[in-house]
Amino acid sequence: MHATYAEKGLxxxxxxxxxxxxxxxxxxxxxxxxxxxxxxxxDLFSKIDVNGDNAHPLWKWMKDQPKGKGTLGK
Structure with a gap:
């Protein structure tokens, strides 16, 4: 997917x-x-936690957003 659409901005x-x-x-x-x-x-970032007390702030923020779909959001 990356190879196909990166030039289009993905x-x-x-x-x-x-x-x-x-x-x-x-x-x-x-x-x-x-x-x-x-x-x-x-882009591959550092290894993180997405759940629990040590969850990365980005993931805490995404999970806190209203109208989230699937497993993210409220």
């Missing part, structure tokens, strides 16, 4: 997190190396 932001089925248990360096194996060229 930005994909990757936030590694190990809170969903233990999908990303490695270090940030290991996760970035893994993503390279799939030619992932989107």
């Amino acid at each position: 930005r994909i932001l990757g936030f590694p997190c190990n809170q969903f089925g233990k999908q990303e248990p490695g270090t940030e360096a290991e996760i970035k190396e893994f993503a390279k194996g799939y030619n992932a060229e989107f």
